[in-house]
Every structure is written in C-alpha cells, then in structure tokens.
Amino acid sequence: MKKVYMVGSLVLGVFVFAGCCQIYDKCNESGNTQLANEVETKTKEGNLTPLTAEYDVYVYQYFGNLLNVDNGDSLGQVRTAFDGSYKLYATFERLPDPGDGDFYEGWIVKKNPTSVLSTGKAEKVSGQYYNYYTNEKDLNDHDFYVLTLEPDDGDPAPAKHILEGTIKGARPSN
Secondary structure, eight states: OHHHHHHHHHHHHHHHHHHHHHHHHHHHTSHHHHHHHHHHHHHHHHTOOOSSHHHHHSOOSEEEEEEESSSSOOEEEEEEEESSSEEEEEEEESOOOOOTTEEEEEEEEEETTEEEEEEEEOEEETTEEEEEEEESSOOTTOOEEEEEEEESSSOOSOOEEEEEEEOBSSOOOO
C-alpha cells in the first residue's frame, strides 16, 4: 500500500511540476517580457548593426532595447560604456524620415535626482539612423534613453517621444 501512495504521490508531483512550468512560461510571455522578446526578435530580423568595424570591436558595458511609444513600427538598441570617457551608441530601424525642418534627437535620463541630457541629433548614414555621443563624465547613472522628433524651433526641451528604453548592465548576446 505504501508503494501505491509513493507512486501516486510521485505521479501527482510530476503533473504539478509540469503545470507550474506551463504557468511560468505563460507568465513570462506576458507584459514587458513579451514586449522585450518581441523587440529582441525584431532587432535580430532588422539586423541592427553598428556602422563601422570600429564599433564592432568596442566592448559596450550596458545595453537596452528601444520600444516605439508612438504607435509606429520603428525600434532600436542603445549601448553605453565608460572607460575614461562615456560613450553611447544607438541604432534605429524603420525610422521614417522626419518632415521638413524636423529632426530626431537622443536624450539620456537619470531619475533621481532628475537629470535630462541631450545626446545630439540622430544622423542618417547608408539609410540607417544612429546616435553617437561621448562625454568626459561617467553618465552611466543616466539609465533611460529617449529618441524624440524635434521641430527646428530653437526650443531646447525634448519634444515628441518616438522610442524609449531602459539601459541595463548587461551586454547583448551575439
């Protein structure tokens, strides 16, 4: 009789474990995790790559996926590092050309205490927009990146948000 209970308990335990694994998998596919996975897949499909071999060689310490917050289908990646100077490199895919007089501008944000710094205008080379920025200060505490669409009106404040993402302390797997 003990063997029947032990076998029954073992079988029940296997079913409970399998059910928990399925629930865990479904939970991981919801919310931000699902969005992050979608961006990662689209990023690989979009073949986001640095513009020159120089950037391929450089080891960036921090990485983030950029999600579209403007109902478009553009996306991007941002990488940062500090090795005596701060370096930021962001690439964007499926970013439409801005209208006459408008341009894209990058921003890094620190939440507490609040600090917002422009990383300059995004440039277009060989059909792809990118944003490259350096600074003598270590700005890795600015762990949020925003790409905005700016009118050429002389106002230095950020305008319409297009892409956003958190910069995390892990390099992407290649």
